[in-house]
Every structure is written in C-alpha cells, then in structure tokens.
Amino acid sequence: xxxxxxxxxxxxxxxxxEPEGEAVVYEEELLQNPYSMKLWIRYLQIKAEAPFGxxxxxxxxxxxxxxxxxxxxxxxxxxx
Numbered sequence: 872x873x874x875x876x877x878x879x880x881x882x883x884x885x886x887x888x889e890p891e892g893e894a895v896v897y898e899e900e901l902l903q904n905p906y907s908m909k910l911w912i913r914y915l916q917i918k919a920e921a922p923f924g925x926x927x928x929x930x931x932x933x934x935x936x937x938x939x940x941x942x943x944x945x946x947x948x949x950x951x
Contacts, residue, residue, distance in 0.1 A: 893917055905936045908943075915946060 890898045897914040904910065911933040918926055930947050937943055 908937060908940060911937065912942065912946070 894914070894917070897910060897917070900910050901907070901914070915926070915929060915933065918929055921929075930943070933943050934940070934947070
C-alpha cells in the first residue's frame with residue numbers, strides 16, 4: 872500500500888496507464904525482448920492516435936532500452 876493513501880481509495884492514475892487490446896500483446900512481447908527495435912516501432916505506430924502523454928511515456932521507455940537508436944530519435948522528432 873502506498874504511504875499516505877487512504878485505505879480503499881482508488882488509484883486515479885492506475886487505469887489511465889493500463890494497456891488495453893492490442894497494446895497488451897506488445898507489452899508482453901517487450902517484457903520478453905525489450906531491445907527489439909521492430910517491436911518498439913510497431914507499438915509506437917499503433918499508439919499514433921493515443922494522447923500525447925501516453926506516447927511520450929512510450930518513447931521514453933523505448934529510448935531507455937535503445938538510447939542509440941537513430942530510428943527512435945528520428946520518430947520522436949517527427950522526421951520519419
């Protein structure tokens with residue numbers, strides 16, 4: 872339990888970041904192979920219409936796993 876959280880109080884941010892649908896498959900695959908460029912790029916493509924905050928977190932995770940990836944940095948900058 873989180874410190875300072877009221878017992879039985881719902882966590883407002885938990886539902887917002889829980890993967891749904893096709894994203895679950897990508898999350899499971901990325902747990903198995905976090906250094907797969909193809910998986911990250913495909914996941915980012917299916918999240919193209921997601922809210923900015925979700926895409927930002929996804930880019931941060933991808934770049935943490937593959938910091939030297941030109942493709943990821945270029946996708947983040949919008950040049951792909």
